[in-house]
Amino acid sequence: MAAETGDSIRVAVTGAGGRMGREVIEAASDRDDCEVSLAVNRSPVDPVAGVEVADAADLPALLAGADPAVDVLVDFTGPDSSVEYVAAAAGAGVACVVGTTGFDDEQEAAIADAADAVPVLRASNFSRGIAALRRAVSAAAAALPGYDVEVTETHHNGKVDAPSGTALTLLDDIEEARPDLDERVHGREGDAPRTDGEIGVHARRAGDIAGEHEVLMAGDENVLELTHRAGSRRVFAAGALDAAAWLAGRDAGAYDFTEVLE
Numbered sequence: 001m002a003a004e005t006g007d008s009i010r011v012a013v014t015g016a017g018g019r020m021g022r023e024v025i026e027a028a029s030d031r032d033d034c035e036v037s038l039a040v041n042r043s044p045v046d047p048v049a050g051v052e053v054a055d056a057a058d059l060p061a062l063l064a065g066a067d068p069a070v071d072v073l074v075d076f077t078g079p080d081s082s083v084e085y086v087a088a089a090a091g092a093g094v095a096c097v098v099g100t101t102g103f104d105d106e107q108e109a110a111i112a113d114a115a116d117a118v119p120v121l122r123a124s125n126f127s128r129g130i131a132a133l134r135r136a137v138s139a140a141a142a143a144l145p146g147y148d149v150e151v152t153e154t155h156h157n158g159k160v161d162a163p164s165g166t167a168l169t170l171l172d173d174i175e176e177a178r179p180d181l182d183e184r185v186h187g188r189e190g191d192a193p194r195t196d197g198e199i200g201v202h203a204r205r206a207g208d209i210a211g212e213h214e215v216l217m218a219g220d221e222n223v224l225e226l227t228h229r230a231g232s233r234r235v236f237a238a239g240a241l242d243a244a245a246w247l248a249g250r251d252a253g254a255y256d257f258t259e260v261l262e
Ligand SMILES: NC(=O)C1=CN([C@@H]2O[C@H](COP(=O)(O)OP(=O)(O)OC[C@H]3O[C@@H](n4cnc5c(N)ncnc54)[C@H](OP(=O)(O)O)[C@@H]3O)[C@@H](O)[C@H]2O)C=CC1
Pocket: 014, 015, 016, 017, 018, 019, 020, 021, 041, 042, 043, 044, 076, 077, 078, 079, 080, 081, 082, 098, 099, 100, 101, 102, 123, 124, 125, 126, 127, 161, 165, 236
C-alpha cells in the first residue's frame, strides 16, 4: 500500500465543486502519498487548486481511459449520484472511499455490492475524533444500563440530510450496547413524555459549523455528556485521504475506517 511502499496513489474526486470535494483536492495537494489525477462535478466549476474539473457524466469513460490508471475514487456527493459513481469505479476496477451520507436501504445495498468487485471503504465520518467518540459511547452505554440517552448533532445550514450519518452510526452503536433502547424519537413537541426504550434524536442547522455530535446519558443523579466537534472540514478530508492511501491495492471487499486507524 502507498503508505508502506512510499508510492503516491492516483485519486479521482467526485463532487469536486462541493464543500468536501474542494477540501479533498486541496488536502491532496499538500501530501506526498496521493495526487488527484481526475476530478469531476455535475455542474461546471473552475479548476480547484489547479486541478481541472471534468463533467461527471464522463466519469466512466475517463476512468476507463486513465493512463496511468486511477487507484482510488473519493466520493462526497449525494446518495443517488454516489451510487452511480461507485458503480462506474467498480466497473473500471477502481477502489472506492465513500463519505456521502443519507443513503436509503436500496442505495446502501448497491454500494455494498460494489465490494464484490473492488475494495470499498465507507464511513459516515472520517475523523479520528469520532472514531474515539464511538468507542467511548459504546463503553458508556454498556456501563450505564437503564440510563436515558439523547443524541444531538449540529451542522452548517447547507446540510441536506438529517439526522447526520454520524448520528445514525452513533445510534447503531448505542442500540448494540443497549438492546432495550429500540425506538428513535426525532424531536419532540406538544404532549411528548419520554417513553421506555426511546432514544431522543435532534438535528440543529446553523452557520458553517463543520460538525458537532453530543451523546447525553442521564440516570441515578448522574449526567454524562460525550461531545465531538470538528474544527473544519479539513479533518474529514485528511481522514478520507488516509483511507484512500490505506485502501489502494487491497483485495475486493468492504473495509471499515477503524481498520485504517489501527
Ligand atoms: N464521511 C464524512 O466524513 C463526511 C461526509 N460528508 C457528506 O458528504 C456529502 C457532501 O457534503 P458537502 O460536500 O457538504 O455537499 P455539497 O453540496 O457542498 O457538495 C456536493 C457535491 O456533490 C455533487 N453532487 C453530485 N450529485 C449530488 C447529489 N445527488 N446531491 C448533492 N450533491 C451532488 C455536487 O455537484 P453539483 O454542485 O453539480 O450539484 C457537489 O459538487 C454529504 O452527504 C455529507 O453528509 C460531509 C463531510 C464529512
